[in-house]
Amino acid sequence: MADQITVSLPDGSPRALPAGSTAGDLAASIGKRLAKAAVIADVNGTERDLVWLLDDGDEVAIITEESERGLYTIRHSTAHVLAQAVLDLFPGATFGIGPPVENGFYYDFELPEGRTFTPDDLAKIDARMRAIIKERQPFIRDEIPDSQALELFKDHKYKLEIIKGAAEDPTSVTEKGMVRTYENPPDFIDVCRGPHVPDTGRLGHFKLMRVAGAYWKGDEKNPMLQRIYGTAWASKNELDAHLHRLEEAEKRDHRKLGVELDLFSFPEEIGSGLAVFHPKGGIVRRIMEDYSRERHEQADYEFVYSPHITKENLFLTSGHLEWFAEGMYPPMEMDGGTDYYLKPMNCPFHILIYKSRQRSYRELPLRMFEFGTVYRYEKSGVVHGLTRVRGMTQDDAHIFTTKEQMGDELRSLLLFVLDLLRDYGLDDFYLELSTRPEGKAVGSVEEWDEATEALRAVGEDMNLDLVMDEGGGAFYGPKISVQTRDAIGRTWQMSTIQLDFQMPQRFEMDYIGDDGKRHRPIMIHRALFGSVERFFAVLVEHYAGAFPAWLAPVQVRVLPVRDDHDAYAWRLVDRFKAEGFRADMVTADEPLGGRIRKAKLEKLPYVLVVGDDDVAHSTVGVNPRGGEVERDVPIEQFVERLAADVLAHVT
């Protein structure tokens, strides 16, 4: 056997090492800094521990803590430390799965006698974890036969399920009768795929965030385990930066800003998940809706209206009662036996409008639009601010086309959607294609495939990333959804476009073609904002409450320096209002600084201060949001500037 081996690095260069060298040795031979940052290695395309023995000819890449895979490993290893700490501190506790997730990790546990974790427990667990980290316990990989694993984990029923292959665990491998384990001496061992950091001393920049319930295997029929979530990073700086980002996100929370800016509220007297919009929120909402109508009108949509309740018949035909009865408000019995339901969807109404008379191919595509208010009985635990409510208004459109028109219509529809979203400062998109939900879909597989392919073709034309969401479609058809990243990089699902061959069949819709025969139209369901409420919430968070001028409830506030400037200030307010702007005035009852501060806290685009000089020269002092104060600006000049902002949808 040769006493030297040669491996190749990612750049293709060869590197000679003594036989018996590990991936860690390779890192050390390349450089001190690399050795220090190394977490795991990629050997011939497979992730390995740093103690992995290298062979002659291996292709090796050292993975450091700066990379996504390195960070993932740190989080995964930290999850093991969490499990060890919990098993140490709570005799009789058992554990489920503990994978890394975005920004951190979690681990699921079950405590004896149905005990649950308290916030105090988290502090104790944290302390135990830090002690384990101080001990620098190695992570030792092993492969053992199933039979041995079953014995080793006989007190851990969830691990037994994993070993037997009865439960999915993203971080374990059980194949060919062998189970891979990782041991942290002296006494912790877990079923795990690995790889891991060399020892626990590499960890430590973590924080336990919260405890939550989680069903075993994600199924609500199974027992609920206690899940502990943590965040973990390669350095203290990164951990602190993450915690800081969370704080920033909290400041943008639309529920908090909704109160502070007097936009909307959820009076307890009305009921959970039912919002009222206050005047200021009402202005924003009205502008959103008006602008949407204007754009839809330009794009050849026709506007329709439909009632909030209907006989059950309509939702029996559509299939909603079969699939979503639990998500609907219970029926009202009327007229001696007929059940009426609050509508959870607008589509059946639009279908009836279509069916109100014979349709010709010359009318298609027929585009119907409605701000349709729907009611859905969301489970009590899921309502969340304006993003998940029980009463909401969809900016709902249904487009009826021929099969031939379908592709072009989808394409122009998607362009229309993206274009309108950009008007709200959202311009970072990707698409998601949701396919047939196995077990709760109507229609033939062939129809589904055809519809899905049509959506995929259009999605791929958009020059955006297209990711798959297998089984995520509605019961009647696949959908493509537009995902948006906001100002601080969070993604929101916005518009959805669903292609539906089923409803036209169920409602026996048709049109007369140019051949004089009856044909079945295809239906496209589309919500652009999704729901007005939810979109409103996204905008509040995206703008952090600082609405651009075109949406701002108050665009300009005029502040007279002294009482004797009041008349001039009022004339300005009248002038702005006459030009169609939203302006108000606060008299000099308190010092200017205090009034400016209040206006700033309201996040108004412009504060105008007017005093002696301005009265004398028809000027204003402009204090723009986020900009420098400018004195002696002629009124005309300011009006032009504001008008430009409004037109451009900026500032």
Add this chain to the structure above:
RNA sequence: GCCCGAGUAGCUCAGUUGGCCAGAGCAGCUGCCUUGUAAGCAGCAGGUCGUCGGUUCGAGUCCGACCUCGGGCUCCA
């Protein structure tokens, strides 16, 4: 729906082991101040401590149920 946590004035929060603990700041109102770019001064008013029951001589404080909110899980036509 399930698990955990929380509900004290419009908002943000104090209220030790149940007993001179119903408080503060901001906001509001009334005066005074007349102010040039992020908090002028003073006074006043404001809460059956989420709701309903229970324990106790005595309950924001302890127990139970319910409601609402928050964080998750499940769900999301």
